[in-house]
Amino acid sequence: MLGDQALAAFSVRTTRTHFHGGETIITQGDEVGRIGVVVSGLLKIVVFTEDGAEHVLQTVGPGQLVGNTDGQRHGHAVEAATDGMVCWMPREAWNSFLKARPEHYQAFLSVTLQQYQEAQQGVIRMRGRNTLQRVAFWLLDQKPARGTGNVPLIRIALSRRDLASLLDMTAETLCRALHQLIERSAIRLPASDLVEIVDMERLRQLGKYPRDRIAGAENPRATPFPHPFVQVASSDRFEATMPPERLKRLSEFGAASR
Amino acid sequence: MLGDQALAAFSVRTTRTHFHGGETIITQGDEVGRIGVVVSGLLKIVVFTEDGAEHVLQTVGPGQLVGNTDGQRHGHAVEAATDGMVCWMPREAWNSFLKARPEHYQAFLSVTLQQYQEAQQGVIRMRGRNTLQRVAFWLLDQKPARGTGNVPLIRIALSRRDLASLLDMTAETLCRALHQLIERSAIRLPASDLVEIVDMERLRQLGKYPRDRIAGAENPRATPFPHPFVQVASSDRFEATMPPERLKRLSEFGAASR
DNA sequence: CGGCAGATTGAGACTAATCAAGAGGAGTGG
DNA sequence: CCACTCCTCTTGATTAGTCTCAATCTGCCG
Incomplete structure (x- = not known):
């Protein structure tokens, strides 16, 4: 060309x-x-x-x-x-x-x-969303690389502090929000930088996530x-930044948790 | 060309x-x-x-x-x-x-x-600023059209509700912030859509306004x-959106307030 | 003059930041 | 291999800042 x-x-x-x-x-x-x-x-x-x-x-x-x-x-x-x-x-x-x-x-x-x-x-x-909703929203916006057993799995490449900053909150609040999502059984945390989406629909509700963004077609x-x-x-940004040993550990986890 | x-x-x-x-x-x-x-x-x-x-x-x-x-x-x-x-x-x-x-x-x-x-x-x-600081910051970011007697004067073309939305707060909070700026004698409100900057330096401090933006050269x-x-x-966006009758009333105000 | 919409002011509720402390994990040196 | 340190993450209690709801006020129009 x-x-x-x-x-x-x-x-x-x-x-x-x-x-x-x-x-x-x-x-x-x-x-x-x-x-x-x-x-x-x-x-x-x-x-x-x-x-x-x-x-x-x-x-x-x-x-x-x-x-x-x-x-x-x-x-x-x-x-x-x-x-x-x-x-x-x-x-x-x-x-x-x-x-x-x-x-x-x-x-x-x-x-x-x-x-x-x-x-x-x-x-x-950010607008019209509280901290919990922002976290849920962000999670849904990430490319969900499927983990073991087709469970949507997200690698958080950023540190807590950085992610908190991106979502305009403190690291403490981010932490609390994540654990609130766990309590409501929307996600799980296999490791502190890995999020497993357990209940996609609930996460959507918690994040006020618009329907038409679900397919990711909008943006x-x-x-x-x-x-x-x-x-x-x-x-595959997921695999690109995922060290092999983590992937291995992860699949072990997936097997153990079933 | x-x-x-x-x-x-x-x-x-x-x-x-x-x-x-x-x-x-x-x-x-x-x-x-x-x-x-x-x-x-x-x-x-x-x-x-x-x-x-x-x-x-x-x-x-x-x-x-x-x-x-x-x-x-x-x-x-x-x-x-x-x-x-x-x-x-x-x-x-x-x-x-x-x-x-x-x-x-x-x-x-x-x-x-x-x-x-x-x-x-x-x-x-928005980041790292409370409502008062955001309002002060926004005011400083507007093109200060000089009013009568070279006093920086700003026309707020937006409604309270819209401006509040732009600054990510409620109209009530915006209102309170404006009046707090008045109490601290940084500004005055000749009319509800006109802001007269009385003390530029104080407004800068209240808005955490960086020095290098003062000249407006950055952006x-x-x-x-x-x-x-x-x-x-x-x-002159100011004059462009300023109805003539307002300008007249304004100059009267300026004369009266001296 | 009455009606209406936006602007202002006040009181209480609630969210999230702050401050403080504890837990986990990785790296270092003995 | 273990103790030690440092750093990040996590959890808890308190406080400050905003939102919400409600009432009042103001300017504007018919």
């Missing part, structure tokens, strides 16, 4: 970088002259306010973009929630690439608009930017 | 529409095959949740965009907060226009990214989309 010239000029400038959990990818206030496509792993967009507090605004998964091309300073930082990989390209390469192949503007815009929408969704999920995370050179692991 | 052909095909399809306060511009869930540039007045982006509650997410002023071009359904509605004007163009015209003149992609992206950033800012202003609302055919009233 790409012209030879554009492709050559472009792919030379492309850099894949591995990152590790906790690492800072982009520092707040920096001018980052490059843009990155997340290939695997999970990033988090955080903001440090003047009083030193850290706020997690959004998570960025495979196929989504970080950085900006307009030479503006970053109003937020980007940190790694898990290990993973980003594919970077410098601003000039990016811009000249887009200029040479305007048809890719459409894809770029689409992903940008999608992340914009996701930011709006993030606000909406699918899976319209990844069609990066020409990188295969994006979009479908 | 525009090629004759593109210009001709484009300007024919452009439609200016006046809107009145309270009017619904875009219905939630609609597929709107067009995009609009706000010329004057103020729009609000609202979401109706399943339980019937209405949430104001954002306001859209002159130079900013509404609608989308990707044929997707709207996750939110757009309503008029004041009287004003939008300049519409159908999706096909828009897309072919951008295709013909790729250099405008940059501007389009820029405005989109800006609104994206604004959405993020909207989240941040200026004034990088309007350079619409080729419409003159955008970007600088």
